[in-house]
Amino acid sequence: MKHSLIALALITFAPLSALAQSKPADDITAQAEQIFRGSFREDNPSYWMQRLDQDETMRLCSQFKDHPPTKVRQKIEKAEMASIRYPVDGKLIGDWKEGEKLAAVGTGGHIGFIQPDPPGRVRGGNCYACHQLAEKEVAYGTIGPSLQHFGKLRGNTEQIIKYTYDKIYNSNAFNACTNMPRFGLHNWLTPEQITHIVAFLVDPESPVNKD
């Protein structure tokens, strides 16, 4: 069982690397990457510097300026779909009130020497940075589509709940190179936190749907 899983993972990822390497070595890309890597302070600890490492999806999205050709797009989406993990109890819908709080929090994860977040600062989903959600919050961004009445429009069937969870966990599984972060893949949000945001989106009692 274990062996077949590893084999599956290899099959899923192998074509991605092959695609990236089959491109003729672009001189400016190598130079630019070297210049970029060399531009950071030497006293950044290595666990900060690791944040500059790109996985295959990041590399391909950068290479194609977020508009990959169909074949690459499909490969990315397939590989990202395979990354999705679920809460141990299998329940994909949590507490919308917790989700509402997470949707508003935009702090967390800032590093560096000038203005880092204090240790232990809560990381949120920062959904309002890009999406309209509850009617009462007028300070919403427009990088992503409006999600007002998300559940009211789509219902809260098992299928919709799973789609919503999967999309927040790994947005690239549905739309390769989207602007939206892969919240679950990066452990930016825990599976439980994602279930709370799912509830905020689909629960009929949530202000996203009620107002």
Add this chain to the structure above:
Amino acid sequence: MSTRLPAVLAAVGFGLAGTAIAQGSTMDEIAKYREMLADGNPAELLELKGESLWKTPRGPKNASLEQCDMGLGPGKLDGAYAQLPRYFADTRKVMDVESRLVHCMVSLQGFQYEDVTRQWFSRPGKESEIEALVTYIGGKSNGMKIDVPARHPEEARMAKVGEYIFYRRSGPQDFSCAICHGQDDKRIRLQDLGNLTTQAGAGMAMSTWPSYRVSQGAVWTMQRRLIDCMRQARWPEPKYLSDSVIALQVYLQKTASGTVMQTPGIKR
């Protein structure tokens, strides 16, 4: 201005935080605030300070910066900022306004690099000479068109490097510059975002720096601006005057070329 300022600041603050006020009127309040400050931008005080720093003999060599070549010849500042970054034959490097200024402070005035760059940006109670000097140099391009064609091979290379970095995604939020600044007419929360891949968007952004930032109570240079963008992207901290930040400026100034400078600016 001193009596009007706190009242307007309070109004802007309330507008941003308040839920009762529609976003339209919030943006109107900010626009009104900018207008009120247009003839009294705090950055203008810094311009004067920068002029004095430029002209006063200082440093171990007791020299002024009046022989500093910002790209148009020794002491020629009119329009220099609008044509930076550019390639300098004497250092064989593409330099932005800040790296060139520091070069002059070291080579002409005899300062140590570490000493002049220590306070590269101001903090409350700690003023920055670089901020003042850059504001002064920027003002000397006010009303002139940004002109960075990047024709020299080294400039062309840096423009390409900047473009590469602009689209490079990494970090725990999968960010790049492009995800926020690659489309027209988008906002993050209530803040309008420029599309920096177009002349109009890059022009709007690049023509108004250095800029007094109300939320910071300080003038920010382009280095300060871009280094903070990388902080927002949740990346580690770039070195001051690093090639990445200069390359991004070449890419953005090239895209913005033709836009008339309106500096110092005033921003959120």
